[in-house]
Amino acid sequence: MEQQLITVTELNNYIKYKLEDDKFLSDLLVTGEVSNFHHHSSGHMYFTLKDEDTRVKCVLFASYNRSLSFMPEDGMQVLIKGDIGLYQPRGEYQLYVKEIEPEGVGALHIAYEQLKKRLQGEGLFAAATKKELPEIPSRIGVITSPTGAAFRDFLSVAKRRFAKANILLAPATVQGEKAEESLLAALKRLIDYGEVEVIVITRGGGSLEDLWSFNSEKLARSVFAASVPIISAVGHETDYTILDFVADLRAPTPSAAAELVIPSCEQLTKHLKQLKTSLIRAMKEQIKSRRTALESLSQRRVFLEPNRELRSLKQRLDELKSRLKSTFKANFSLTKEKLEHQVSRLDSLSPLNTLARGYALCRQEDQETLSSVEEVEVGEEVEIVLADGKIKSEVTAIQLEKLEF
Amino acid sequence: MSVEEELSFEEALAELEEIVDKLESGELSLEDSLKEFEAGIKLSRFCAKILDDTEEKIEMIIENEVGDLEIKPYNSSGKE
Numbered sequence: 001m002e003q004q005l006i007t008v009t010e011l012n013n014y015i016k017y018k019l020e021d022d023k024f025l026s027d028l029l030v031t032g033e034v035s036n037f038h039h040h041s042s043g044h045m046y047f048t049l050k051d052e053d054t055r056v057k058c059v060l061f062a063s064y065n066r067s068l069s070f071m072p073e074d075g076m077q078v079l080i081k082g083d084i085g086l087y088q089p090r091g092e093y094q095l096y097v098k099e100i101e102p103e104g105v106g107a108l109h110i111a112y113e114q115l116k117k118r119l120q121g122e123g124l125f126a127a128a129t130k131k132e133l134p135e136i137p138s139r140i141g142v143i144t145s146p147t148g149a150a151f152r153d154f155l156s157v158a159k160r161r162f163a164k165a166n167i168l169l170a171p172a173t174v175q176g177e178k179a180e181e182s183l184l185a186a187l188k189r190l191i192d193y194g195e196v197e198v199i200v201i202t203r204g205g206g207s208l209e210d211l212w213s214f215n216s217e218k219l220a221r222s223v224f225a226a227s228v229p230i231i232s233a234v235g236h237e238t239d240y241t242i243l244d245f246v247a248d249l250r251a252p253t254p255s256a257a258a259e260l261v262i263p264s265c266e267q268l269t270k271h272l273k274q275l276k277t278s279l280i281r282a283m284k285e286q287i288k289s290r291r292t293a294l295e296s297l298s299q300r301r302v303f304l305e306p307n308r309e310l311r312s313l314k315q316r317l318d319e320l321k322s323r324l325k326s327t328f329k330a331n332f333s334l335t336k337e338k339l340e341h342q343v344s345r346l347d348s349l350s351p352l353n354t355l356a357r358g359y360a361l362c363r364q365e366d367q368e369t370l371s372s373v374e375e376v377e378v379g380e381e382v383e384i385v386l387a388d389g390k391i392k393s394e395v396t397a398i399q400l401e402k403l404e405f
Numbered sequence: 406m407s408v409e410e411e412l413s414f415e416e417a418l419a420e421l422e423e424i425v426d427k428l429e430s431g432e433l434s435l436e437d438s439l440k441e442f443e444a445g446i447k448l449s450r451f452c453a454k455i456l457d458d459t460e461e462k463i464e465m466i467i468e469n470e471v472g473d474l475e476i477k478p479y480n481s482s483g484k485e
Contacts, residue, residue, distance in 0.1 A: 136415045146465065146479065155463070166462045169479055189466050193474055268418075269456060275421050276449040282428035283442040290435055 008091070016086040019093060025084035030095065031103055032056075034076045047072065049080065049095065057094040058082070064098055077103040108208055112215050115242055119217070124224045125245045131229035133249060134197045136263045139166045141196035141228070143186040146171045150204045150233070150254040157258035162265040168196055174203035179213030187222055198261055199226070201243060202233040202254040214241035223247060233257035355387040373398050414455045421448040 006014075019025055032049035039045050043062030048055045058080065060072075072078060081099040086092070101109055119125065144151045146169060158165040170186035173179045183201070190199055201223075203214070213219070214234045220242050223230050232247035233254045244250040251257035302309065347353070351361070362370045362384050376382060376395050384391040412420070424445040428438060463479040 134415065136413075136418070138413060141466075159461075166459070167464070167479075168476070169463065169465045171465055171467060185468070189468060189474055193466055193476075265456065269453075272418070272421075272449060272452050272456070275418075275425055276446075278425045279421070279428065279442065279445040279449065282425060282431075283438060286428065286431065286433075286435065286438045289431070 009088075012086060012088045012091050015091075015093075016088060019084050019086055022084075027098075028080075028082060028084065028095070030056075030080045030082070032078065032080070034072050034078055035074050037072055037074050045072065045097075047074075049078070057087075057092060058097050059094055060097040060100060065100075068100065070102060072100060079103045108212060112208075112242070115215065115217055115220075116245065119220055119242065119246065124220060129224070130248045133229050133231070133261070136268070137197035137261065139168055139196045140261055141168050141170060141190040141199040143170045143172050143183060143190065143199060143201045144203055144254075145174045148174065148204060150174075150202045153204075153254040154200070154202060154233075154258045157255045158262045161258070161262045162268075165262055168193070175206065175210045175213065180216040180219060183213060183216070183219055184222055187219070187226065191226055191228060196228060198229050198231065200231045200233060200251075200254075200257045200261055201247070202251075202257055203235070204254065205236040205239065211235050211239060211241055214243040216242070219243060220246045231257050231261060352387065355385070361385050373400055412451070414452060417448050417452050417455075421445055421452065424448070 030049065032051050035048045035050055035055070037045070037047040043065070045060040045065050047058050047060075049058050050056075079101045080095065080097050082095050082097040084093060085096050087094055123129065142151065142154060144154070151169065155167070158167065168190065170190045172186035173182035187199070187201070190196055201214075203211070211234055214232070223232075223243060223246050229248040231249045231251055232241070232243045233251035233256060234241050234243060237252035240250075249260065251260050297303075355361070362382055364370070364376065364380065364382055370376060370382070376398065378395050378398060380395050382393055382395060384393055424441050427433060428441055428445070433441060465477050465479045467475055467477060469475045
């Protein structure tokens, strides 16, 4: 026997190499039931995947299971993506799990996540692109099944809030193969018609498969491109569809959508009443403030006792008058005194007074008074004027003599 | 006032709110206040009338056999 002898380690190394090298055994999709599930304190998960006849050991390392959207449990049917490898210490092969989903929804879920990621990347969910909802829409478009519970719920809330709601329903199939096309057609009808100010796309709760048409990429793109703001209200509060992300507003339920989009008649009436009351109060306030201003003006003394001012003026006038009088009097007597003084001075200078004292003046007949003997000649006639008359005389001699006083 | 006829309820309400704010500010002359007040009363009547006059209308929009849009009254049986 010339066969080569090998160790167990060498054997397992070889098996490991063989398993890992096999293309068929990597990225496998395997379905089965979870059993003996154990979440180790290290974070890794260990379980056995089985069907009716056989089983395989599985490991889901912590680095992969952190982002799990659900917790695997014993008895759960799952879909697993992973690679086959060998656990050398025990010489056991096992399935190294990379992804795990509850079976059935698994594939849809992956597709949903991929679409969501892609559309998000393109900016279809961006808050900045959301259209503003009208506060009081005059007409509301609704896309849903005309017979469904969703529309019934929507209508009952609508009527409670605003008895006169104006609603335009675009009937659509909301589940099954035809749903996507039907929803798109209904949206197009409403937008083409053009009278609605907001559109609600709604349906009641259901399984992920039931709601699948609301994850349609075409619907998402149509909603994104729509000129009218769109509210989504699909399924229950916990269900999120692609439509919910791309819509301008997501309502958790059909009733909630009605609450959001339909104004409350009661609230509007109340608001209107308040506004009217404020309007009247403000106007009254305006008039009141003017009246107060007017009243305070008319309370001023000038209006209350118009004579008072006049009386004081009169008083002042009287005062001025009497001052004028007394000043005039004083001035007059002073002037008179001055005049008398001047007159008496004048009197004392008069030549008549001098004559009265025994002096005489001498002049040629009707001529200037003589002041020098040289002005006359012997034989000339002169007049001597005294206080009480004239003496006609003739110059008989002239004697030049300086009189000394 | 013919302007009102072109206003939506929402616009009329917003205008009324603006008028109340202006009047409450007390910065208007008495003449302007009276003008605004008059306009405000008209707007409030206009809004109240819309609330009173609006009729309940629930209709369906469908596409008929020749591909035209058609508006029909809604009935809860959902039959077109």
